[in-house]
Amino acid sequence: MSSVGAVAPAARTDARLFFPLLLAATAVTFILFPVAAHVFPGTPSLTQLTVAVMFVGSGGHVAASFFFYTDREIREKLLVPQRGRFFLVPVAFVFGSALFFGIADPVAAAWGATGYWIWQTHHYARQNHGILAFASRANAVPVTTLERTALTLCGVAGVIGMTTFVTPIAESGLLAWGWYLHTVALGVFAAAWVCYGLSLLQRAPATDTRSGVMLVGMLFFGPLFVFTDPLSAVFTYAIAHGLQYLVFMGFVVSGRRVAAGFGALAAFVILGGGLLFFLQSREGALGISAEPLFGAYLGIVMWHFLLDAGVWRLSDPFQRGYMARHFDFLR
């Protein structure tokens, strides 16, 4: 069941730009990273481009979300009234994570990093649900339970499948479980496609935005089961998530004076992204060893998870009204 209702055609101008941009942002990494890793490996220009895209799509997009703290309306009506959730808890995450990774032994740190990656992948899956909700709203066709189940299963497959690629499984003791985890992930991914197929029996595929977005959501975690290198298998979708997010933020900032809005967003991406890049350096800095800095970095990203889960929660009236002013197809 959904609250999605009809949208007047006149109120769809944003949709004509938003969804193509979203699909284009997704395509960037899905094409670039496998090409850089497998077709032209070691090509300097492609490597530099990959690094630049990773910078923008990882730390840059995380930093961009902090733009909401500069938005007076969001700050006064959402963030400050819930200061525990949006200020105190996130700061506790940053310091707690820095402390944890500063003092934890390798096994505990490995499990901490694994937990972080699980949350991060879940965060990606939630965005896929959100994009489908946006597309459904724009096309005035509700999301069915089967479609939600299919996307949820894709997210579960992503969570289980990525553990074998990017978490420290040798230290966490999951190394011996690698084949099992990946096989379960593949089975869950296959089940997702069965659900997707059943959903097509309920509503035949159409050549509309909504169908395209649903298909992209289904393919999102696919690289996990196609490639055997982490760049192609994981960072394709991880960085695609970040680029998609910047498209969202572009629409949010364009609601104000355009130049000022995009200027502020660019500053967040470059400066904030630079700070996050510095924190995750392996060498440490300023007399601080690498582990607590890395912990602080993970804490800031977790802050981003908490912030997003609140700001984009469109089932709450304030957020729905706010976003409807920036995305006309939500009205």
Added chain:
Amino acid sequence: MVETQRPHDPRRGSYIGGALRQRENQLAAGITLLIALLVALFMQRPLPFGTVIELAEPDAFGLTVDFTPLHFWKAEEYGRWTSEPEARILLNRPLPSQGTLVIEAFGIGAYQGVPVEFRAGPSRRKMAFGEKPSRIAMNFENAGDVHVIELTLPPLPDGQSDELHALGLSRITVAEPQ
């Protein structure tokens, strides 16, 4: 990030509680548990006779992993060198209840011609390999599921140089009892 649009759920207390009440999450959890169980059952089936564990296979991820070598150097074209005195090969599926392991290996440095102990569950055998790869068979009989083949190199005698002293393992074949 973006929450799907649903009517406000007045019962929604916590994030996890609300998520557990959603039908798609219940379905996904059930399907995932079922698949995890089926894969676990499949993994209880012993390796068939004729299975070859090729140590020359490079490190891999996910489904392409047939076994997991621990305490070995990276794969080379003729296999892998042990990196520590205790090395293990973790198997995705258990060995059969009884059979023979045909081990193809070679020694380098102080481990040429020195007995090295191989273990598969309660079964064990010491075997010595020369400079050239050779094959030695080891019968095994297991009371329960055995997912690991272990080997132990004896301590190095004093006064050894810094050159490589290790066992090179090329492949292990799971064969019928001999």
